[in-house]
Structures are given as structure tokens and as C-alpha cells.
Amino acid sequence: MEQDIQTWVKLAAYSGAGLSIGLGAIGAAIGEGYTAAQANSAVSRNPALAGDVFKSMLVGQAIAESASIFSLVVAMILLFSNIPATSFITVAAVFAAGLSMGFGAIGSGVGAGFPAGAACIGMVRQPAMSAKLTTNMLIGSAVCQTPSIFALVISFILIFSDFGSHPLWPTWGAMLGAGLAAGLSAIGSGIGGGVVAGASSEGIARQPTSVSSVTNIMLLGQAIAQTPAILGLLVAFILIFKEFGATDTIAPAIALLSSGLCMGIGGIGPGIGEGIASSGGVKWIARNEKEIGTLTRTMLVGMAVAESTAIYSMVISLVLIFVV
Amino acid sequence: MEELGKIHQLIIPLFGHNMVFNLDAIVFTWTVMLLILLFGVLSARKRGMIPGSLQVLGELFVSKLYDLTEDALGREMAKKYAPLVCALFMFLVLCNWIGIIPHMEEPTKDLNTPLSLGVMGFFIAHFVGIKTKGFKAYISEYFEPFFIMMPLNLIGEVAKIVSISFRLFGNIMGGSIIILVVSYLTYSILLPPFLNAFFGLFVGAIQAFVFTMLTVVYISVQAK
Amino acid sequence: MAIEGADLVKAAAFLGAGISMGLGAIGPGVGEGMAAAKACEAIGRNPKEAGLLTRTMLVGQAVSESTGIYSLVVSLLLLFVV
Numbered sequence: 001m002e003q004d005i006q007t008w009v010k011l012a013a014y015s016g017a018g019l020s021i022g023l024g025a026i027g028a029a030i031g032e033g034y035t036a037a038q039a040n041s042a043v044s045r046n047p048a049l050a051g052d053v054f055k056s057m058l059v060g061q062a063i064a065e066s067a068s069i070f071s072l073v074v075a076m077i078l079l080f081s082n083i084p085a086t087s088f089i090t091v092a093a094v095f096a097a098g099l100s101m102g103f104g105a106i107g108s109g110v111g112a113g114f115p116a117g118a119a120c121i122g123m124v125r126q127p128a129m130s131a132k133l134t135t136n137m138l139i140g141s142a143v144c145q146t147p148s149i150f151a152l153v154i155s156f157i158l159i160f161s162d163f164g165s166h167p168l169w170p171t172w173g174a175m176l177g178a179g180l181a182a183g184l185s186a187i188g189s190g191i192g193g194g195v196v197a198g199a200s201s202e203g204i205a206r207q208p209t210s211v212s213s214v215t216n217i218m219l220l221g222q223a224i225a226q227t228p229a230i231l232g233l234l235v236a237f238i239l240i241f242k243e244f245g246a247t248d249t250i251a252p253a254i255a256l257l258s259s260g261l262c263m264g265i266g267g268i269g270p271g272i273g274e275g276i277a278s279s280g281g282v283k284w285i286a287r288n289e290k291e292i293g294t295l296t297r298t299m300l301v302g303m304a305v306a307e308s309t310a311i312y313s314m315v316i317s318l319v320l321i322f323v324v
Numbered sequence: 325m326e327e328l329g330k331i332h333q334l335i336i337p338l339f340g341h342n343m344v345f346n347l348d349a350i351v352f353t354w355t356v357m358l359l360i361l362l363f364g365v366l367s368a369r370k371r372g373m374i375p376g377s378l379q380v381l382g383e384l385f386v387s388k389l390y391d392l393t394e395d396a397l398g399r400e401m402a403k404k405y406a407p408l409v410c411a412l413f414m415f416l417v418l419c420n421w422i423g424i425i426p427h428m429e430e431p432t433k434d435l436n437t438p439l440s441l442g443v444m445g446f447f448i449a450h451f452v453g454i455k456t457k458g459f460k461a462y463i464s465e466y467f468e469p470f471f472i473m474m475p476l477n478l479i480g481e482v483a484k485i486v487s488i489s490f491r492l493f494g495n496i497m498g499g500s501i502i503i504l505v506v507s508y509l510t511y512s513i514l515l516p517p518f519l520n521a522f523f524g525l526f527v528g529a530i531q532a533f534v535f536t537m538l539t540v541v542y543i544s545v546q547a548k
Numbered sequence: 549m550a551i552e553g554a555d556l557v558k559a560a561a562f563l564g565a566g567i568s569m570g571l572g573a574i575g576p577g578v579g580e581g582m583a584a585a586k587a588c589e590a591i592g593r594n595p596k597e598a599g600l601l602t603r604t605m606l607v608g609q610a611v612s613e614s615t616g617i618y619s620l621v622v623s624l625l626l627l628f629v630v
Contacts, residue, residue: 058526062526062527062530063530063534066494066495066498066531069498070494070498072498072502073494073497073498073501076501076505132395135392135395135537138530138534139537139538139541142491142534142537142538143487143538145487145491146483146491149486149487149490149491149494150483150486150487152490152494153486153490211395212395212396215541216545216548219541219545223480226480226483227476227480230476230479230480230483231476233479233483
């Protein structure tokens, strides 16, 4: 029987590794491709600046890649490390670790492409600003990697925790749910943060005098657009660390799995929506800096309303965990 | 692929208590510190109006980073925090680059190094926040926009430490894993040097810069 | 472990509740974001009408949120009534 668990854990680890890097490669590829396309169109506008644009394209792509490098790290750990298998919960946990990192890398990869592309175009429009644009792009795309880092943390915890004494039913559902919650909710926040950062790079290129206020509002917008990912992280933590009593029916396990799924999918839309809302604010603060107070207020109100559906999802998933 | 197995022994100490790996990190952290000291002493020893090559390098470096800090923090605070920023960037760049020398490991490949630097940045930023705004205004920021948002704001602040340190750690770790795997597959012929140049020099420098800039940005967000 | 019919129905209801709220949150989230972005654009162009524009934005968002609330109701029904 001991051997049997080991085989199942290996099976789950290998399929989790495949899913991790397979799903994780989607986002970075799209983001980098978008950056390259924007860089090409920038060069065609002003071929004399080809060298500068090429440099900033490479830097932007190097950052967009880091989410899929995290996926690679998780996949390699799953493939080559000896995971101690004490119970069948480890099977679910290892598979969930792959799912979490795989889904989690999609959003940040796609998102990091937007600021890099906008910086390439902006550099051609406003060559004097290229240093400031590069700094802004670096900060923006680095911050939009944060959701994928949350997913990385959850997959590390899932791989390295010891679940020896927990009952198999319903804990396996909780593990899968935790992976899905952290991974899926990172998609929306990653893309949303990228949209905001793209708008700020574009805004700086249009109106170079607005650099400092645009960068600050961008950071504020990205921080709020990350709320769905933080809610997903919270639900994942609860699912991993709460002790569940043993049950002999399948319903509780499915309820825990479903609570993770609910928070994960529910975080996608609000994350993207908040990013779009904030990008509108950032774009027009750059063009009309006098109205920064009114615009910031409107942007914050709009984002708070857009977030309400993520909060409904969290309520449903907490009900699924604690009440049902 | 035995070397890959070794890497995993290097990862597991995150949650266990394997001291061998930490010793590695300590030794190479001290090496980096010595290198920085050496650079500082050598570049500042013979100062003159006609600078030597090392002095030019040092001046270029410090003035660029000083300008960046001044852009984000303003003239007054830049005077105080620019030395910190320069030191942080130099340390991180050297930490990330030291791995391209054979038999040397990046200290940043151990999560503890980026984590402790992230915690340091966090405390500095919040100290600046309390100092410039006063304690009352600092606390009341956690209750915005609504009172109920307090736990989320708190998590958001702590999440900054996690994100800033795991970003650096994941990139450096991932780079070294890729180099190992490709070296194994190609029997260490031809490709590894280019990969080292990309992941060691290029990504290492970018991630060091990102870490430094984010620390500056966190300070400036707290100061306003 | 014996799986009975009633147990299976309960499990399906839980799964349905989660999926209902999760998928139902995507549309309103994105839609409300677009509304807010356009409101910011309009205020940037014409700051004098900020009050009217903010009100219009909030009404539009409230309407587009109704589908999200339908999902919430359906999933609460699935959880507690079925």
C-alpha cells in the first residue's frame, strides 16, 4: 500500500508539472508577442530610433517572462524532487500546486506585455522621455507580476506541507480548491494590473510633465486591482490551514473544491474590470492633470463598485467553507 | 542529472533546517560585501579633477542612481536615502552576477537574502510614513476608503514584502535551473555561456534594478 | 465509501453554486470597469459636469451589476434551498 501511494503521488506530480509549465507558457508568449508587435510598429514610425526601441523591447520581454520562469521552477520541483508521500492528500496537493502556478502565470504574462508595448510606442513619440518611460515600464510590469507570485507561494506551500494526520475526505477537495482559488484569481489581477501600467506608459509619452502623478496613481490602481488576487490568496490559505473533520459523504469535499473554484473564477472579471477602470483614470489624469482630485475619486468609486462581484464570490465561497 | 537533485536539496531548506546551504549563502554574501568595499576604496582612493577609470565608473553609478532617487523622493529625502539605494543596487547586482563564476552560488538564490532585504525596505518605508505624516494620519490610512477595508489593506502591505522578495528569488532560481538543465542536455557545449550571459548578467541586472526601484517607490508612496 | 443519490445531488448543488457565482462575476466585473473608464474619460474632457457624470456612472454600474446579483441569488438558492 505504501508503494501504491508513492506511485499515485508521482503520477500527480508529473501531470501537475506538465500543466504548470504548459498553462504558464500561454501568458508570457502572448505578452511577449504583443510587445514585439508594438515594437515593430514603433520602428516603422521612426526607423532612426530602432536601437532604443529594440533595447526597451528586450527589457520588457525579460520581465514578462518571469511569470513563466516561476512555472518552470514549480514544474522542475515537481519532476525531480522526492515528495514524501504520507497520505493520498499529497496526491491532490501536488496536482493542485501545478494547477495553481499554471493558471497563475497566465494573467501576469499577458499583463506585462501591455506596458512594454506602450513604452516602445511612447519612445518613438517622445524620444526625450525614454529613460523615464523605461523606469515606469519596469515598475509597472514588475508590480503586475505580483499575482503570479501569490500563486507561486501557494504552490510551494502545497508541495512542502505535511498533511499526515488530516482526514482524506474532505481535505483533498480543500487542496484542489486552494490551488484553483490562488491560480484562477491571479489571471484577472495580472491582466488588470498590466492594462493600468500600459495606460500609464502611454500617458507619460503623451504628457511628459505628468510623470510623478501618473506613476503614483498607476501604483494605487494596480494595488487595488490586485484585491481579487489577495482575496483568492486568503481563501486558499483558509482552505489549506483549516482542519476539517472527517466525513463519510462526498458533499463536503465537493463543497470545498467548489469554494475554491468560485473565488478563483469570480476573481477574474473584477480584476480585469478594475484594471480597465483604473486605466481610464490614469490616461485622463495624464491629459488633464488639473482635475487629478476629481478623476482619482471617480476612479476609486468605479473600482470599488467593480469589485463588488469579487466580494459576492468571496461570500459564497466562505459560506461553502464554514456554513455548509 | 544529479546536479538537479542537488538543487532540490537547496530548495527544501526553505521549510527544514539544512544549514549547509545557508553557509553557502553566507560565504558568498560576505564575498560580495568585500568586493563592494574593495570597489569603494579603490574608486575613492585617488580622487582628482582628472578621474581615473574606477572613479569614473563610481561617479557615473552614484550620480545615475541619485537622479533616479531624486525623481521619486524629492530633493530633501534623496539626500538621506540615496546612499541606501546605491548600496542596495550594488549589493543585489553583484549577488546576481556572482553566479556566473564557476563554483560560486548567487546568495539571492536563497530566499532568506531577498526576504530580509524586503523586510528592511518595508520597515524603512513605514518609518518614513510615520515620520512624515504623523502617527494618526498614518494609521487612518489603513481605514480608507471604508472602515471595513482595514484587514485587506493590512494584507496588501504585508503582501508587498512577499511579492518583492519572491520575484527576485524566483527569477534567479529559475535562471540557474534553466542553465543546469540545458548544460546537461547539451553536455555543456556552446549554449551555456550565452544562457549565463542572458540569465546571469541581463536578467540579474534588471531584477536588481526592479527590486531597488520598488523599494524606492514604496518609500515614496508612504511619504506622500 | 457508499455514494447515495441524495448525497450526489447535494454535491452537485454545491458545485453548481460555486460555478454559478464564479462565472456570473466575470461579466459584471469587466462591464463595470468599462463604465468607470468611460466616466473618467468624460470627466477628463468636461470636468464641470463631474457630479452628473459620476451619478450616471453609478446608475449604469448598478444596472450592469444586476446579472451578478442574479448569480448570487441562484447560488444562495442552490446552497440553502435545494
